[in-house]
Amino acid sequence: MTEQQRRPTLVDVAQAAGVSRALVSIVMRGAPGAAEATRQKVLQAARELGYRPDSRARLLRSSRTRLLGLSFSSSQPFHAEIVDAAYAEAQGRGYEIALSAIASGRPETRAIESLLDFGSEALVMVSPALSNEELARYASQVPVVSLLRDDVGDSVDSVSSDDRAGIRLAVGHLIGLGHRHIVHVDGGTAVSAEKRSAAFRAEMQRHGLDAVVVTGGPNEEDGLRAARCLLDTSLVREVPTAVVAFNDRSALGVIEGFRAEGLRVPADVSVLGYDDSQLARLSYVQLSSVSQDAPLLAAAAVNRAADRVEGAEAPAHVVRTPHLVVRKTTAPPRGS
Amino acid sequence: MTEQQRRPTLVDVAQAAGVSRALVSIVMRGAPGAAEATRQKVLQAARELGYRPDSRARLLRSSRTRLLGLSFSSSQPFHAEIVDAAYAEAQGRGYEIALSAIASGRPETRAIESLLDFGSEALVMVSPALSNEELARYASQVPVVSLLRDDVGDSVDSVSSDDRAGIRLAVGHLIGLGHRHIVHVDGGTAVSAEKRSAAFRAEMQRHGLDAVVVTGGPNEEDGLRAARCLLDTSLVREVPTAVVAFNDRSALGVIEGFRAEGLRVPADVSVLGYDDSQLARLSYVQLSSVSQDAPLLAAAAVNRAADRVEGAEAPAHVVRTPHLVVRKTTAPPRGS
DNA sequence: GGGAGAATCTAGATCGTTCTAGTTCACCCA
DNA sequence: TGGGTGAACTAGAACGATCTAGATTCTCCC
Structure with missing residues (x-):
């Protein structure tokens, strides 16, 4: 069935068009140095043969691989x-x-x-x-x-x-709304998790507030776990009024964790994500988030x-x- | 700074090891035809030079590119x-x-x-x-x-x-639970959407039930829209007791649409997804789903x-x- | 008409591999 | 001794493109 015919090469096109390989190369690259008439002739031949340049050879030879x-x-x-x-x-x-x-x-x-x-x-x-x-x-x-x-x-x-600036925006927004008990659910071992939690601590301190950071991670389950931990009164003195999550996925987990215990977001507790991913934009989620664009x-x-x-x-x-x-x-x- | 030194080639390794290019090639490919001693010598030289074979050349020359x-x-x-x-x-x-x-x-x-x-x-x-x-x-x-x-x-x-079998499983499961009013939220223009909705119709008919199919799509917003439409009593005679969604993302949208109107899943209405993706497995979602594995x-x-x-x-x-x-x-x- | 210079085209080397068709050499056995 | 065998190794062509340098043709102007 599927006749595995050989793919045409420069040589085939050159023969069909009656010119040299080099000229075909010039035309295919769109490089200067070919007359308009021959250019058309070559392109025509290439089209008829279904020629496409071979990346491997092209990349191998040219200094620039683009x-x-x-x-x-x-x-x-x-x-x-x-x-x-x-x-x-x-x-x-x-x-x-x-x-x-x-x-x-x-x-x-x-x-x-x-x-x-x-x-x-x-x-x-x-x-x-x-x-x-x-x-x-x-x-x-x-x-x-x-x-x-x-x-x-x-x-x-x-x-x-700028992670610092992002966290500053997040914290500033929440404080501006009147929050005092703000917790950061961090990214665990994820890249740039430490940077963000450090920024959170610094920013809270700057406002003269206690900085509570709990261990999270980069996805939903991590956020969920962190939320449970925040609601466990044997672990925390007081449930926070706002949470800054490491990213949107984790924020979603946090929200679900709160919801499961009957807390309403944002009525009872505010949750802020990070990344402004497609998740955050879903019409039934409408997550406030720091956008890195x-x-x-x-x-x-x-x-x-x-x-x-x-x-x-x-x-x-x-x-x-x-x-x-x-x-x-x-x-x-x-x-x- | 960043000295852009030339990457070592077979020739460099061959020179360093004092053998021919061909032999280095043999050793690097792990092909038979080299004495153990020279093999080690070549590998050693390659390691010292930090040699890695160039895919472009390799792919170009060998009939098999793997x-x-x-x-x-x-x-x-x-x-x-x-x-x-x-x-x-x-x-x-x-x-x-x-x-x-x-x-x-x-x-x-x-x-x-x-x-x-x-x-x-x-x-x-x-x-x-x-x-x-x-x-x-x-x-x-x-x-x-x-x-x-x-x-x-x-x-x-x-x-x-087997989409037919998948839909059959879905419908069978719901009917087995006692559902009669089952609706399919289809995949709109997505690949294999038609196949699944046809299967749904056939399967419902086989059980002597009315097959209602509403237009959906492959993602959350589509499911949400469909759910709204299902709750609009001016459009539908009766709210279904179960929904088979085109995929998990759409199922999530459907669930959220129901929740927003105060319906509880699965107490008031059952929702079944398709794909068994990571979404479905999230502990706060726990979506029943048809797994294609x-x-x-x-x-x-x-x-x-x-x-x-x-x-x-x-x-x-x-x-x-x-x-x-x-x-x-x-x-x-x-x-x- | 002829020569300068630009425009157009081509031959042949080259990129870094693999592959084919050897060559070399040690060894064995009649 | 000498030929056969097989293992170890190598020279050189090939893959399909680009690049360099040079060949050819065209244009134009004095």
Whole structure:
């Protein structure tokens, strides 16, 4: 059945059009140096044969591969939005994106080496968990841009959101509403969890308030567990009136944990998420959240990578200020 | 700073070890034909230089690329689980996976051609939306395996779940609990939506019941909208006692829509999802759902692709029977 | 008409591998 | 002794493109 016919090559097109390989190459790349008439003739022949250039050969030979490697975590739905934005931006600048997922049984190093083996000219890593030494080693081979993590040393570019400012917005918003008992459900061992909890402590202190931080994690179950712990009067003196969660998924868990015990959000307790992911935007969730504007950050990272490839000087650390999106899970505390 | 030193090649390793390129190639591939002593010597030299074979050159030259292309939709969190499983299975069979996401501004054809350009020996497409003619055209170049969609013609392999059986399980379960007024919230224009709604109609008819189908879609908002419509007494004669949703995300929307109007799930109305995704498993959701066992299907698809590459005969259609996972959103109807 | 200069086109080397078809050499056995 | 065998190794072509440098043709102007 499925006749596995050989895919046409430059040579085939050249023969069909009656010109040299080199000229076909010129036409296919859209490079200058071909007369309009022949250009049309060649394109016509290519179209008829169904010719498509072979990336492997093209990447192998050309010094410029115009390929950006992107490593991400397949288990983080949030990363999908980033992938989307990165594709769009790369296309605009004339780059291809090579994807490599970090999955169970496929550690980050594997994902990255695969990208390098394919000839990526630069790497964009979403929330890399590698040590700074490892990052630096990769950075000695190609430009590396860390996305959503900024403490990556001097050899690596980073594009991230200002976590301190984000937490400041969150805390400021809640205090502005009149809250005093605010708890932070942290991200556990997740990347940038420590940064956010430190910022939370600093910010609460600045307002002269007690900073209570309980252990959470990056997903719903973690938030749920933390909420249970907050309601356990044997553990906590007083149930807080507001919670700042590590991210949206965790915030959802917190909300469900409260709901299960009959507390209403935001009437009894306010909950604030982080990321402003699609989850937060669902009409029945309407989660107030700190937006890092991930698509924008992704675009910036891709641009930064392209700049470096095209000869930009030293690595830079781009930090964007997040903004607050107030929806319906935050309100003034009861009885105020 | 970042000294962009040239990456070492076979030649460098050969020189360092004092042997020929070909022999280094043999050693690196683990092919027979090298003495143990030299093998060690070469490996040692490679390690010292930090040599890694260049995929582009390797893929270009070798007839076998051992590369499987996987196209998926970045906006479907459900696909992430599939990617994960595919990686694992491919690794076991000694294949690499090349990922290509379908995103906004990046249509399926683009994603696929990119995979072909990189030299994929076969394609695995998750829920392809292409026409059968287009699929056949790709199938004339390399083996194509459609995952989660089975009406793809004779030139394409498929690995899918039996939608009829799944719906039969769903309806059977609800009827078994005593439900009579069961509604299906369909998938709108999503792949395999029609198949499931047809199966629903057939199954209800078989039990001598009225089959009501309302328009839904593949995500939460669609489910929510459908639920509102079901509660609107000007549109529906009677509120159903049970709903079979197109998938888990839509089911969640349905549940929220009911909850918003004060209906309790499952006390007042039962809701059944489809996919048994991570969402369904969340401890505060506990959604009863039809499991297609996507990781298993993904593994099967990868295996099928590898089989075809390695010379398996004609395309085959593998259909697995789904199973029901009963959790806490289905119960007997009120007053039974 | 002829020569400068631009426009167009081509030959051949090259990227880093794998593959084919050897060569070399030690060893065994008649 | 000498030929056969097999293991270990290698030279050189090939994969399908791009790149460099040079060849050819065209244009234009004095």
